[in-house]
Amino acid sequence: MWRKVLSGAVKQRPWRLIPNRRSSSSSVSSAVNSMILRSLKEHYHEVSKMTPPPKVSPPSPFTVVKGSLDGNGPVLRRSYGEEEVSISVMRLANIIPGAGEDSGDGDEDGGINQLFLHVDVSKPGRSDSLHFLCGLYPDALGIHSVSMRPKVKADSLSLAVPNTYDGPLFEDLDERMRDAFHSYIEERGVNDSLFPFLQAWLYVKDHRNLMRWFKSVGTFINENKSAKDT
Structure with missing residues (x-):
């Protein structure tokens, strides 16, 4: 189903724990920001390419x-x-x-x-x-x-x-x-x-909210990265 594919786009590359490395705070922060931005961009493009469900009209006269x-x-x-x-x-x-997720009713x-x-x-x-x-x-x-x-x-x-x-x-x-x-x-x-x-x-x-989330989180992190670079 379409929603199951939608959630799969997020789950297919689960986040990995980052090993603790002794390095400067700024270089670690920059690497983490870059990793998140890259992943957000990949997921955004994957979800944007999905075909939405067929358009359904509400029953008249709604x-x-x-x-x-x-x-x-x-x-x-x-x-x-x-x-x-x-x-x-x-x-x-x-x-x-x-x-409803684990009800065993075949949903x-x-x-x-x-x-x-x-x-x-x-x-x-x-x-x-x-x-x-x-x-x-x-x-x-x-x-x-x-x-x-x-x-x-x-x-x-x-x-x-x-x-x-x-x-x-x-x-x-x-x-x-x-x-x-x-x-x-x-x-x-x-x-x-x-x-x-x-x-x-x-x-x-769901599709709109997920697209908006990828974009707004990416914008926030990118702005934070730019502020540190100045």
Whole structure:
């Protein structure tokens, strides 16, 4: 899979311990900087040549939020009558490190088949919104919690945090209410049909973040090297 190849580009040349040599501090520092910069450049070029996954469009009528690849906020938005529905996504492994990686379920994508959705349903004239935390899988979607949160602004690239009571545990609600909440978000298009797009979107975001990391770390070390040379 594409993400597995992406991580392999970093792992195929593991860092080696540098033997302790008696030499001047400046020469050691220069050698270390050069080694890191060379490795960063090699990895940057390797990752830049990778073919991204096929482009997938979100299910209509959802649209992609402009700038979402560079932020941590909503990825998709749509209107439902007078309501606005916004969706943010993160990988399960980002919330619980290592989750899904060694589960033995045949998943080769390191948790990419287990996503968390933040779904906000807002109405005009209100400062708060109805927030759902959901688990999304290739063939299913389940609700973990329902709460009221500050409304996510249309131009926001970050998630709103709760400042009031989060409500009861979803599993403690009676079955009829749980079923009704599932029907509520399904009517607004929140279901497993979102999975292919959000999975591909996360692959692309991973690629961007890795490229940016190689470049920013290299720039920092190179600037430090230049400062010492002056």
